[in-house]
Amino acid sequence: MRWNGFNSFMKIWARKVFSLLLVYSIIFLVSFACSNHQGTQKATLETFTQQLDARISTIMDRYDIPGTSIALIQDRNLVWSNAYGYADIEQQKKLTIDAVCRTESISKSVTAWGVMKLVERGLINLDDPVKQYLGNWSLPESEYNLDEVTIRRLLSNSAGIPLGSLGEEYSPSSEKPSLRQYLSEEVQLTYEPGSTYEYSNPGFNLLELVIEEVTGRDFNDYMANELLIPLGMHNSSFDWDEEWSSRVPMGYDLQGNSVPPYVYPYKASGGLFSTVEDIARFAIAGMAQGNKRQPKVLNRESIQDIQTPQINTSGIFSFVADDYGFGHFIETLPDGKKAVWHGGQGHGWMTHFHVIPETGDGIVIFSNSQRSWPFIAQVLNDWSRWTGFGPVKFGRIIKVVTGLRIIIGLVLLVTFWRAGQVFYGIITGYRKLKITPGKAPIIRVTELAAGVAILTILIWSVSQDYLFITSVFPVGAIWLGWVLLFLSLTLLCSALLPVLSNDQLSNLNHERNENKRKLA
Structure with a gap:
């Protein structure tokens, strides 16, 4: 029929x-595999940056990325930085290297340093229950033991507190809830502290309250004077500065719609504004051997504690990292070296830094687009091939x-x-x-x-x-x-x-x- x-x-x-x-x-996969093993690791810095200049615009067009800025670190020194694309598409305003951007969750890495500064001074203890440092604010009642919610577990996202609500955005000039109001609505224990890894914004924002209660100072004031300024991060702040109005780019969401500057009712987990070069300075400070010209903010033991695995990652995070330390993801590279990194994602923003403490190599990537994960993964793949350490796990996103x-x-x-x-x-x-x-x-x-x-x-x-x-x-x-x-x-x-x-x-x-x- x-x-x-x-x-x-x-x-x-x-x-x-x-x-x-x-x-x-098959052809695509073979060419992809071959591209992952080409000999760019032998290229000079000048050759590699020329390759980046040639490739970045193509990758940006592929994923519709408005603007990006990148900084490279070699031998614990900032050796190159550049910006591409637009800070504001409608105004045709070019993105510049001194643009002050939302770093989003890279803030957690910086906050971890602020906490460890208090540990060094003996003002707090990593294994103390956090409740003894919260002043007149109290953790909500729970079926779990509140004494198990410690500073260490908050720093390592293992305190039993979930991710929290997203979208708590406010215009810089508008009224917003206080930190305590936010914590009262968001902090809850949903699993036994110490039992598993759970990425948590409220957990890090509890540490913001700890810093303010222990020091008697505003969180931004403490972080600026004890950490940001000593590290030479003069274009960074956890507070909004009206003078930045012309320096903060527009963000762009998944549909390509513009997102004007905003702030959260908290700072520790995602409130840091900074430049790509300032975050490179922070990354350099975290190199194991240190840079003799770099101001000493934390001692070597504290930095090692920050970069020591505290708990295995789980879920989607286990696909891109092995462990979590204090405000840092940790992975073991194919050649056995340790990589330390963190990324950030917000409404219209994505950021990332990746460092190899043992060798002093690193990269920082900022993008004013929420569509940037594959873009960042591609740049990381190019960088990891050039350094010769083998592919980083974040690059798996491309596969x-x-x-x-x-x-x-x-x-x-x-x-x-x-x-x-x-x-x-x-x-x-x-x-x-x-x-x-x-x-x-x-x-x-x-x-x-x-x-x-x-x-x-x-x-x-x-x-x-x-x-x-x-x-x-x-x-x-x-x-x-x-x-x-x-x-x-x-x-x-x-x-x-x-x-x-x-x-x-x-x-x-x-x-x-x-x-x-x-x-x-």
């Missing part, structure tokens, strides 16, 4: 397209992006094949609308359920203000969404327009043959 002939044709066509897709995937592209291609192939079957069945009359279930075969029920489920998930996803997958895969997530929409509609059409039964097909073909005979 013609229907069987069409099925045979579709199977041949599908095999050919699948073979082409498989060949393309996942590649895998997602292959999955999208395969789903699209299957969808086209099924859509072709449905379309052919409609125009030939072999498929008819059937709303009632009747004696629906299992494949029809499965297609209907899958189509409704996929469509429901897509509608839910579109209604969300933020989805993690769209940050990691800003381009791929959009393609995946459209492909899944196409698939769901195809499945629903296939279920609602089933193929006629064998008896119905026989009768239809017999009727058509009779009509042809009469016309002849």
Whole structure:
């Protein structure tokens, strides 16, 4: 029958397209693997920065990144920095190296230094319950032992406090909740302290209150005078400065919409404003051997404590890091060296620094776009190849992006094949609308359920203000969404327009043959 002939044709066509897709995937993966092992690690600094200058604009265009600034560290010295793209697209204002940017969660790394300064002075103890340093503010009642919520566990994101709410943004000049009001709403224990890793903003903001209660000083005043200024970070502050109005770029969200400057009701976990070169100075200070020209803020033992694994990461974080220390992620590189890093993500912003303390190498990357994870991963891959230490774990994001592209291609192939079957069945009359279930075969029920489920998930996803997958895969997530929409509609059409039964097909073909005979 013609229907069987069409099925045979579709199977041949599908095999050919699948073979082409498989060949393309192999070529792509081989070229990707080869690019990961090219000999850029032997290039000079000048050659590598020239390569960056040539590549950055291409990668920015690929992921629609408005602006980025990058700083390189060699032998514990800031050796190069540059800025690319725009601070404000509408105004066509170029991004400059002295732009004051939101560092977001890099703030946690800096806050950890502030806490360790108090430990060195004997004003707090890492293993003391945090409740004894909170003044008249108290931890909420819990089924878990509050004495187990220690300074050490807060610093290592293992105190039992979850991530907390996102989107607590305020205009710099507007009224905002006090730190204590914020903590009263956000701090809760959802699992046993010390039992597992859980990235936590409220946990670090509790440390902000600890610093203020122990020192009797404003958090920003303490951090500026004890840490930022001594490290030469003169363009950094945990407080908004009106003089920065012309220096702070616009941020851009996942859809490319502009995001004006904002502040949080807290500072310790994500409130630091800084330049890419200032964060490079902070990263240099954390090198194990130190730079003799670098002011001494913490002793070597404290820095080693900060960079010592405290707990294994879990969930998505285990994909990009092995452990968490005090405000720092930690990983072991392929050559056995230790890498220490932290990143930051906010509304319209992404930041990252990565250092190899043993060798004194490092990189800092700022971007005023929330679509920057693949971009940052690509730059880190280029840098890690150049340094010769082997790929850093954060660079795995690029491999996942590649895998997602292959999955999208395969789903699209299957969808086209099924859509072709449905379309052919409609125009030939072999498929008819059937709303009632009747004696629906299992494949029809499965297609209907899958189509409704996929469509429901897509509608839910579109209604969300933020989805993690769209940050990691800003381009791929959009393609995946459209492909899944196409698939769901195809499945629903296939279920609602089933193929006629064998008896119905026989009768239809017999009727058509009779009509042809009469016309002849």
